[in-house]
Amino acid sequence: MQTGRRAIFLPQKQAGSKLIAANTSLRPIALWLWTLAALVFLMVTVGGATRLTESGLSITEWKPLTGVIPPLSEAQWLAEFESYKKIPQYAELFPGMDLNGFKFIFYFEWAHRFLGRLIGAATALPLIYFWAKGGLPQGLKPKLLGILLLGGLQGFVGWWMVKSGLAGRVEVAQERLAIHLLLASLTFAALVWLASSLRQRTGETPVAKIGGFKWFAAATVLLVLLQIGLGGLVAGLRAGRAFNTWPLIDGSFWPPLGTLALLAPVWRNFLDNILAVQFQHRMAAYALLALTFAQALYAWRIAPGSRAQRRAVAIAGLAGVQAAIGILTLILVVPLWAGLLHQAFAMVVLGMAVAHSQALSQAQAARR
Numbered sequence: 001m002q003t004g005r006r007a008i009f010l011p012q013k014q015a016g017s018k019l020i021a022a023n024t025s026l027r028p029i030a031l032w033l034w035t036l037a038a039l040v041f042l043m044v045t046v047g048g049a050t051r052l053t054e055s056g057l058s059i060t061e062w063k064p065l066t067g068v069i070p071p072l073s074e075a076q077w078l079a080e081f082e083s084y085k086k087i088p089q090y091a092e093l094f095p096g097m098d099l100n101g102f103k104f105i106f107y108f109e110w111a112h113r114f115l116g117r118l119i120g121a122a123t124a125l126p127l128i129y130f131w132a133k134g135g136l137p138q139g140l141k142p143k144l145l146g147i148l149l150l151g152g153l154q155g156f157v158g159w160w161m162v163k164s165g166l167a168g169r170v171e172v173a174q175e176r177l178a179i180h181l182l183l184a185s186l187t188f189a190a191l192v193w194l195a196s197s198l199r200q201r202t203g204e205t206p207v208a209k210i211g212g213f214k215w216f217a218a219a220t221v222l223l224v225l226l227q228i229g230l231g232g233l234v235a236g237l238r239a240g241r242a243f244n245t246w247p248l249i250d251g252s253f254w255p256p257l258g259t260l261a262l263l264a265p266v267w268r269n270f271l272d273n274i275l276a277v278q279f280q281h282r283m284a285a286y287a288l289l290a291l292t293f294a295q296a297l298y299a300w301r302i303a304p305g306s307r308a309q310r311r312a313v314a315i316a317g318l319a320g321v322q323a324a325i326g327i328l329t330l331i332l333v334v335p336l337w338a339g340l341l342h343q344a345f346a347m348v349v350l351g352m353a354v355a356h357s358q359a360l361s362q363a364q365a366a367r368r
Contacts, residue, residue, distance in 0.1 A: 025135065026198045032126050033195035036147075039122060040188040041347050043115045046108070047184070048343040051177070051235050052336050055108035057089050060166060062159040068117055070110050080106065089170040116155055123148050143194060150187045157183055174236025175271050181232040185225055188347060189354045196358040210364050213308065216295040217357035220315065223288045224350045230281045231346065233271060239278040240334040246327050249279055285323055292316040308363075311356040318349045 050056045059067070060083045071077040081102045084090055090097065127144055130136050136144070161180045164173035234240055243249045250259065260276045263269050269276040292315050299312035322345045329338040 026137075029130060029135065029140075030195050030198040032130075033191050033198070036119065036122060037188055037191040037195060037351070039115065039119050040184060040191060041344070041351075043112070043119060044181070044184050044188070044347055045340060045344045046112045046115055047181070048235075048340050049336070050108045050112045052334070052339045053105060053108050054089070054093065054171075055105035056112075056162060056172060057087060057165045058084055058102065058105040058109045059113065059162075060084060060087060062162070064117075064155070067113060070107070077103065087166050088168065089165065092170045113158075116151075116158065120151050120155070123151055140194070143190075147187065147190055147194075150183065150190065154180070154183045154187065171238075172236065174233050174277075177236040178229045178232030181235075182225065182229045185228050185347070185350060189221065189225070189350055192351045192354045193358045196355045197362065210360060213295075213298065213302065214357070214360045214364060216291075216298055216312075217353070217360050220288075220291055220295060221350070221353045221357050223284070223291055224346070224353050227281070227284045227288055228346050228350065230277070230284050231343070233277045234281050235339075235343075237272070237274050237277055238334075239274045239281075240330055240339070242274050243278055244330055244333050246330055249282065250275060255279060285326060289316075289319055289323055292319040308356075308360065311352070311359065315349070315352050315356060318345075318352055322346060322349050 059080070061067070071080050077099060081099055084102060084106075094101070127148060131141070157176070157180050161172045161176035164176050165171050247253060249255060255275060260273070260279060261269050262275075263273050270280065271277070292312075296309075296312045296316040299306075299309040303309045322342070325338070325342045325345055329335075329342045332338055
């Protein structure tokens with residue numbers, strides 16, 4: 001009888017040891033991915049500061065390599081300042097700016113671009129190292145190459161965005177800003193997903209009807225991304241500095257269709273109409289709140305006491321806090337600290353929603 005027991009128990013122990021060993025070997029990769037996610041989070045926050053301080057057009061040329069070094073002499077600073085003076089933003093918004101004022105906005109944009117270069121290096125160099133050592137699981141390699149390509153695309157889109165503000169207008173095009181922000185958010189979400197997938201999950205309570213739960217989680221991620229994109233339009237149009245009342249907007253909860261569809265053709269209102277852009281951002285926020293609270297109730301019904309339920313409740317709580325920050329930012333007419341907090345907290349909500357969705361997908365795969 002003892003021999004029989006050993007014959008059954010030993011392979012299980014060996015399998016567990018292999019799992020632990022595999023998990024340990026992936027820890028450096030997971031730490032690298034979490035570090036990249038943190039850098040992208042910082043990049044988005046600095047990008048928000050760049051937008052709110054009107055710094056994004058202070059560097060009028062794209063120099064991928066030499067641009068890493070800021071001006072070092074008075075002559076170089078004056079040359080950069082002269083280039084800035086040639087664009088409409090200087091003449092219309094800051095005609096009285098002196099060199100010190102220019103240095104202030106220049107360093108915001110320089111820090112934003114420097115972070116972009118740093119993220120590129122922090123992605124490519126460890127990728128080469130792990131690949132050369134043979135430490136990357138086969139299925140992870142194309143996904144990591146996709147992350148690298150996303151980062152490269154983000155650099156091109158960033159310059160495409162800046163170019164839109166160098167002639168004919170005093171700011172970047174809001175739709176390009178929204179695309180730039182969405183790409184950064186997608187990169188952050190992909191990094192969180194991959195890093196979460198390398199975690200060994202123990203003690204997870206099995207969830208009944210996991211398929212329905214998974215759809216709730218995926219819909220939440222998509223709606224958070226949509227809301228971030230709409231927030232980019234609001235920031236690009238400075239729509240947060242108008243209609244600074246809540247819950248009413250322009251005197252009513254639902255403005256008349258004539259004011260929401262003021263521009264022709266109708267599709268322009270979704271991008272260019274300040275009232276419509278702020279209104280759609282508000283409505284998406286209400287929809288996100290409703291969805292996250294519905295998910296929390298669903299989790300309480302089908303998986304009470306589980307980690308999945310606790311994550312769902314946490315996401316609903318974070319969405320509620322983010323809505324409160326958004327209302328405060330609006331009422332205070334977007335002070336710098338509130339605008340940055342609102343943008344940074346959106347990434348927190350996104351990260352939690354992605355980690356939750358990934359955990360459910362992993363649990364579903366394990367059940368199969």
